[in-house]
Amino acid sequence: MSKETFNEYIKPFLVLVCICLVVSFLLAFTNSKTAPVVAENQRVEAERTRQAVLPGSASFTELDVSGMEGVDSAFREDGGAGYVVTAGYKGYGGGIVTVTVGLDNDGRVVGISANVSSETKGIGSKAGQESYLSNYRDLVNAAAAEQVDTISNATYSSTAVRNGVSTILRNFESIKGAAAK
Amino acid sequence: MRDKMKILLNGMFKENPVLILALGCCSVLAVSVSVSGGFGMGVALTFVLVCSNVVISLLRNIIPSKVRIPCYIVVIATFVTLVEMLMEAYLKSLYDSLGVFLSLIVVNCIVLGRAEMFASKHGVVDSFFDGLGMGIGYTMVIVGMSVVRELFGSGTLLGCRVIPEGYQLGILTQAPGGFFLFGCAIAILVAAMAKRGKKFEPKMGCDGNCAACHSACEDRKEAEAK
Numbered sequence: 001m002s003k004e005t006f007n008e009y010i011k012p013f014l015v016l017v018c019i020c021l022v023v024s025f026l027l028a029f030t031n032s033k034t035a036p037v038v039a040e041n042q043r044v045e046a047e048r049t050r051q052a053v054l055p056g057s058a059s060f061t062e063l064d065v066s067g068m069e070g071v072d073s074a075f076r077e078d079g080g081a082g083y084v085v086t087a088g089y090k091g092y093g094g095g096i097v098t099v100t101v102g103l104d105n106d107g108r109v110v111g112i113s114a115n116v117s118s119e120t121k122g123i124g125s126k127a128g129q130e131s132y133l134s135n136y137r138d139l140v141n142a143a144a145a146e147q148v149d150t151i152s153n154a155t156y157s158s159t160a161v162r163n164g165v166s167t168i169l170r171n172f173e174s175i176k177g178a179a180a181k
Numbered sequence: 182m183r184d185k186m187k188i189l190l191n192g193m194f195k196e197n198p199v200l201i202l203a204l205g206c207c208s209v210l211a212v213s214v215s216v217s218g219g220f221g222m223g224v225a226l227t228f229v230l231v232c233s234n235v236v237i238s239l240l241r242n243i244i245p246s247k248v249r250i251p252c253y254i255v256v257i258a259t260f261v262t263l264v265e266m267l268m269e270a271y272l273k274s275l276y277d278s279l280g281v282f283l284s285l286i287v288v289n290c291i292v293l294g295r296a297e298m299f300a301s302k303h304g305v306v307d308s309f310f311d312g313l314g315m316g317i318g319y320t321m322v323i324v325g326m327s328v329v330r331e332l333f334g335s336g337t338l339l340g341c342r343v344i345p346e347g348y349q350l351g352i353l354t355q356a357p358g359g360f361f362l363f364g365c366a367i368a369i370l371v372a373a374m375a376k377r378g379k380k381f382e383p384k385m386g387c388d389g390n391c392a393a394c395h396s397a398c399e400d401r402k403e404a405e406a407k
Binding site for chain 1: 214240243244245247248251252255256258259262263266267269270271273277335349351354
């Protein structure tokens with residue numbers, strides 16, 4: 001093989017492969033260091049959200065939510081203080097608004113938070129503010145949740161919150177059933 | 182030392198990547214709604230720019246010109262992924278606020294532009310200063326814009342309320358407000374340069390100013406030779 005052929009066809013290929021190999025090892029190494037930290041952060045974050053919506057709660061056990069339409073996850077408080085359930089609905093422009101609701105043992109909403117980071121800042125994000133979310137506090141049945149007004153000019157975002165809460169309340173009996181198992 | 186300083190200042194003013202070369206505008210417009218996010222983005226981009234410039238300058242004699250663009254992209258993507266992983270693990274709130282724009286540094290024209298225009302033709306130290314200067318230039322613009330947008334658009338500064346609720350110019354936090362401010366910033370810089378007697382004429386020919394010339398030199402020389 002002439003030197004020209006090597007420089008023309010083989011060398012570019014070899015150089016690119018070598019660079020890719022080196023960076024792959026570098027990235028794999030970094031990932032092995034950061035992945036556990038990331039997982040731990042996510043766990044702590046989720047735990048903190050759950051504790052915030054259910055006053056007096058400490059640790060949680062996850063429940064099986066298969067068959068409950070619209071419910072993303074459900075947790076039972078280990079001390080029996082109640083349940084924490086999340087549901088996500090489409091907000092404005094396709095982003096998902098995730099609602100986390102704390103329920104006492106009678107299915108009453110005791111705390112609620114909504115992740116509105118995908119909504120328009122200053123407009124749709126109003127649906128995640130305490131002043132709006134407090135409308136859902138103390139509700140027990142899904143029909144009552146559906147009666148809560150949406151926010152004018154943030155209809156999509158606030159409807160997503162409302163759908164989330166009503167879905168969670170509608171499924172409360174099944175969640176309770178899953179916990180009893 | 183003086184020529185290093187010149188390279189550094191070049192990125193900050195004379196060839197400011199955002200306002201003069203108009204590169205990387207997408208991330209500037211999108212992220213400059215909050216000062217902390219803008220600053221974080223600036224630091225992340227500066228890190229990637231410096232690292233990729235240094236590595237590409239080191240490899241400039243090894244990389245065959247045929248595969249140079251894939252090689253540059255791999256190197257740039259590596260540093261972006263590194264920043265992403267580290268930021269997700271240790272600076273979660275910043276990671277959340279930058280969102281997709283952090284990964285989009287891979288295709289940021291400033292980084293690839295500097296790799297192609299500068300690092301592949303200059304030594305390691307010069308490339309380091311070029312990356313640093315360009316990064317600082319970018320950070321200055323994005324922080325400057327985000328101060329105005331956060332202060333008048335959301336009424337806060339670094340998250341603390343400065344202007345009471347209800348007295349904001351909401352449009353500044355949206356895309357149109359960003360474009361408007363971007364145009365104003367360019368106008369101010371050009372006016373300032375004109376006042377100091379510097380002619381501002383983006384030339385189509387290269388006349389030694391590689392960053393402002395959008396054609397590849399190899400092609401040009403070949404065409405001239407023919």
